[in-house]
Amino acid sequence: MFLVPLYSLSKIDRHSPPSILFIFLMRFLIARIMLGAGLIKIRGDQCWRDLTCMQYHYETQPIPNAISYYLHQTPASFHKFEVLVNHFIELIAPFLCFGPWRSIRHIGGTLQILFQILLIISGNLSVLNWVTIAPALWCFDDTYPLYKYIFKRQTYTEIIYCGIRRRIKVLNSIIKLFVFSLIIYLSIDPVLNLFSRYQRMNSSFDRFNL
Template identity: 50%
Template sequence: MCSTGCLRRWKLLTFCFVVGPSWWRVRRGKTQKEGWESQLLETGFLGIFLCPLWTLSRLPRHTPPSSIVIWGFRWLIFRIMLGAGLIKIRGDRCWRELTCMDYHYETQPVPNPIAYFMHRSPWWFHQFETLVNHFIELVVPFFLFLGRRLCIAHGLLQILFQVLLIISGNLSFLNWLTIVPSIACFDDASLGFLFSSKPGGVKERVARMQLREAAGEQLPLRCGCYIRRVVNISFGLLIAYLSIPVVLNLLNSRQVMNTSFNPLRIVNTYGAFGSITKERTEVVLQGTSSLDPNDPAAVWEEYDFKCKPGDLKRRPCFITPYHYRLDWLMWFAAFQTYEQNEWIIHLAGKLLAQEEATLSLMATNPFAGRAPPRWIRAEHFKYKFSRPGGKHASEGRWWIRKRIGPYFPPVNLQGLRKFYEDRSWPYPVRD
């Protein structure tokens, strides 16, 4: 059981990087129904109870971290991985046929350069990847309940799996966040190498404490320790109660993913890539200074986003653990319509007004240093990776594309006024 000094540093890091951001997003009303944000909130909630908040000491003087909290983290990683595995098996036929990895690297939200080369792996390697994925997500989670050694093996395999996902894709901070509950699979003995062995150090003090516990010596308890026991037991009962609909969802053949059954999102259900898109489409925003958008001589210039595919010669980028939300949302918009994503018309109005805050989310502004565009339109393209060593790659192209048609027709700022007013949006004004 992970019980003493190995988790003390973890407490401060969890509070600073998980609890704080979770709380701040809720306060500002920025949360959406996305798996990483629910997971951030749940991990942060567990982190609050990991160690006493009134001390930053690496070693507890009276009581170790509660096993209830440790198992809370283990229960979290169990649900994350099993939920992801079950939604794949139930959600898309290609996961059962072992063909999903034939498409995943090319069609994932924001590919990176490694994905470009991984996409060209032979078919048998893609099938092997899919089998490994099923093993990690559907079998390995049960290692948690099969003793210390298999629990440690679970932690190692899950962390290694997340590292592989970080290398092959840009899933923002999600993979890094998933590593956090996996640390709870290790005990002090397995993490002892991280601490100094100098006399009187944390490692030696932990060993002495464990020897006293093994000898049956009772550590002195204070009032605060009894209070903490009551809090931990109450915490465990709360997690168990809130887990009931989550477990029922996992057992349901109509499983849903990334859903919360309580308003605070303390215990959630997770899942990723329940279905795989077989073709990659992109929405490309273009602007023109022409008076007539239908003039064949009008010159349309493209806006480039910071990371998502656009310019055919731009190398795919690495962004993890950062998250470009606009690029991510553009991926969703590409296989829906603009009527389903009215925010993209809102974005077009901001670009027509050349608002600095909006332009800061873009990689390029083709109208920088000159008058704003008179019209903005969106074109729909099908994108594919070029073949390494092929004709397009020799020309410096990472992507090849084919126009599908218009995504939304040309719009100007004056024509959007009623659209903004009907939705009570503030009308953008040109600087």
């Protein structure tokens, strides 16, 4: 809701860019999700450390699909390679989402989305993988190579009242800064949990269960 202009009734155009604060939060979210998943694997089970987990994953995951059966039959060496790829995507690639250059962020977002697509093809985790793709999209911008094939640049006429636009923009900025600060504050404990020896998964860290 904070990614669209408050003072316009038209479609979003290039003159009303989303707030950089909330773009950062989306990238922060995908990084937290993937790091959390990767770290708890490393800490939680020896098979992720000795690279054997994928030998059992396809037959023990929630609702294996038809492709899962064939992937389960692949050689042990391929399963070890899969675990290494998993560790790279979940433990290293999330940092690419904060890269100082667009190309690095594009690579980070692309890796995360391709990884989720592979999980969708090879198993069935319901909407989890689809939902995880959403924040990864915020690693991209208008310079991403595929965008010119997917979207067409258009300019829309904004229906606004110029007299109140500036005041609303200031108010909108204040609200965004407050919400951003609140989310960062509430994220402190979850981030500390990521690096804790006793990491908890799917837990709440405040009395509001946020």
